[in-house]
Amino acid sequence: MKKSAILLPILFVAIIVAYSSIFIVNEKEKALVLQFGQVKAVKEEPGLAFKIPLIQEVVYYDDRILSRDVEPLEVTPLDDRRLIVDAFARYRISDVERFRRAVGSGGERAGEARLDSILVAEIREVLGGVTSNDILSADRVALMSQIRAGAVTEARTLGLEVIDVRLIRTDLPQANQGATFDRMRAEREREATDERARGNEAAQRVRALADRTVVELVSDANRQAEIIRGESDAKRNGIFASAYGSDEEFFEFYRSLTAYELAFKEGNSSFVLSPDGDFFKYLGSADGVKAPKAPAALPE
The missing domain is CATH 2.30.30 (SH3 type barrels.)
Known part of the structure; x- marks a missing residue:
């Protein structure tokens, strides 16, 4: 016992x-x-x-990958338009011994506060070096990469590994939205006016070139037409001259028929001529031969 x-x-x-x-x-x-x-x-x-x-x-x-949301903060880009930015980070404790020495007995809560200050500083530095248009555009991957690169270096001294940093929301302050939107609208209208002016200028150049081309083409066509017309007239005159030289009587007969056709066309004015005149010299001949002139009377 x-x-x-x-x-x-x-x-x-x-x-x-x-x-x-x-x-x-x-x-x-x-x-x-x-x-x-x-x-x-x-x-x-x-x-x-x-x-x-x-x-x-x-x-x-x-030891897991943790998420940390940064409180909304106000940043001022290069064009002095204030923006409200929300961001979050993905991180993990990579070196627990260094982390313990950096934050002491504060533990993970103290580490989160230190990480918040690092993220805020990097966000202000990176976004403060660009314009608000760059921040508000859809392509913000480069800006987030810069923020992450700076945060990685600073967080490493705490024993933390920053895996990713994302910008959730980048908005204008409520008080500035109306004025900012009006200025953006005015800028877009000015750009549209410039584009229309450049378009009108280009259209005028195109129209002037087209008008000059039309004048050149018409002038060249008229010149060629006059050349062809002159050559045709010369050829016609040559044919007439050759025909007149071959048979003067036939040529004179042909010209008289043409004159009859034009003179007796419908709608012409009426006129009175002596049938013994030279105009009707072929009409008084049965065989189409010009009637011989009567011999002059001899004086007694």
């Missing part, structure tokens, strides 16, 4: 000491073994681990 009375307390104390010296690290965590506030061991692999009871303590840190 005496031995049992002695062994039971000893066994109980041994169980408590053994239980106090064992701790478990799961796959979602990393653990630091501290002794009087100093880091003695880092446990990153999941499973059972041991520490000295009463002397050492274990601090756990999340």
Whole structure:
């Protein structure tokens, strides 16, 4: 009985000491073994681990990728148009020992506050170096990459790894939206007016070129027509001259028929001529031969 009375307390104390010296690290965590506030061991692999009871303590840190939303902040780009920016970051604790030394006993809450200050500083620096049009445009990947690059360097000193930084919302302050929209509308209207003016100028150049081309084509066509007409007239006159030289009587007869056709056309004015005149010299001949003139009377 005496031995049992002695062994039971000893066994109980041994169980408590053994239980106090064992701790478990799961796959979602990393653990630091501290002794009087100093880091003695880092446990990153999941499973059972041991520490000295009463002397050492274990601090756990999340090993997953964490998300941090930055409070909306006001930035002033190069064109002095204030913007309200919302952003968030994805990060993880990559070096728990450095993280512990940087934030002390504040833990993850203190690390988040330090990360917030880094993100705010980088957002102000990057967005303050560009215009508001660049920030409000759909293509903001380059700006987010710059913010992330700066945050990665600063966060590394805290033992944090910044994986990504995204701009959620970039809006104008409510008080400035009306004036800003009016100015943007005026700028777009000015650009539209400039485009219309350039279009009208180009249209006038095209019309002037077309008009000049038309004049040149018509002039050249008229010149060629006059050349052809002159050549035709010369050829016609040559044919008439040749015909007149071959048979003067027939040529004169043909010309008289043409004159009859033009003179007796419907609608012409009426006129009275003597049938013995030269105009009707072929009409008084039965065989189409000009009637000979009567001989002049000899004086007695």
